[in-house]
Amino acid sequence: MKNMLKLGCTLALYATAACVGLAFVYNGTKTVIEERQKTELEAALSELFPGMDGFSDVSAEVKSPSNAVVFQTVYEVKKMDTVLGLAVQATGPSYGGPIKVLTGVSADGKITRVKILEHADTPGLGANAASPTYYVDRAKKITFTGQFSNKSASDPFEVKKDVAAVTASTITSRGVANVVKASAEAAYLK
Numbered sequence: 001m002k003n004m005l006k007l008g009c010t011l012a013l014y015a016t017a018a019c020v021g022l023a024f025v026y027n028g029t030k031t032v033i034e035e036r037q038k039t040e041l042e043a044a045l046s047e048l049f050p051g052m053d054g055f056s057d058v059s060a061e062v063k064s065p066s067n068a069v070v071f072q073t074v075y076e077v078k079k080m081d082t083v084l085g086l087a088v089q090a091t092g093p094s095y096g097g098p099i100k101v102l103t104g105v106s107a108d109g110k111i112t113r114v115k116i117l118e119h120a121d122t123p124g125l126g127a128n129a130a131s132p133t134y135y136v137d138r139a140k141k142i143t144f145t146g147q148f149s150n151k152s153a154s155d156p157f158e159v160k161k162d163v164a165a166v167t168a169s170t171i172t173s174r175g176v177a178n179v180v181k182a183s184a185e186a187a188y189l190k
Helices: 002-048 126-130 170-189
Strands: 054-057 070-079 082-094 097-106 111-118 135-137
Touching: 002 070, 002 082, 002 097, 002 111, 070 170, 082 170, 097 170, 111 170, 126 170
Parallel strands: none
Antiparallel strands: 054 070, 070 082, 082 097, 097 111
8 A cells, every 4th residue: 555655646747747848848849839830821811812911810700601611810911901801711621631721712702712621532532632733724734723723702612623633532622612612601691
């Protein structure tokens, strides 16, 4: 019994020391992580809206028109106080689980660009949707996400009609198309 108590106290001391050490590491890296996330966000928004110089969170003003698509954040993107459009970060169902997509929609309701941020789809199949080297039209060098550029919120976004599917990945293709359509509609209605 005495040995068990001694071992229990020793384990408690090690656990306490580990927790304190982890707290110090977290506090020391918290600001670095936040700054890095902000830099990554700015880079992603710059891809959607080249030349932008500022953005603000307007998530409270924009709601998803689809029950299946959840908006995480919506940013109003500006250049010299002129609104260029909205960038909608949304998640919807896909083959391997939720897929997170960032969609840029210009002030005139046209999609500027689409960027897949996170997915869990099958490598070599559904994961090709996010690949910058997978082309749905090799001759014109149009990637899966590139085909959404200049589409309007009023377009149907139907896979195998006005949206080319990733080979053998219809569910992934529909998932991305649904997220992009919901984002475009919400941004256009704002």
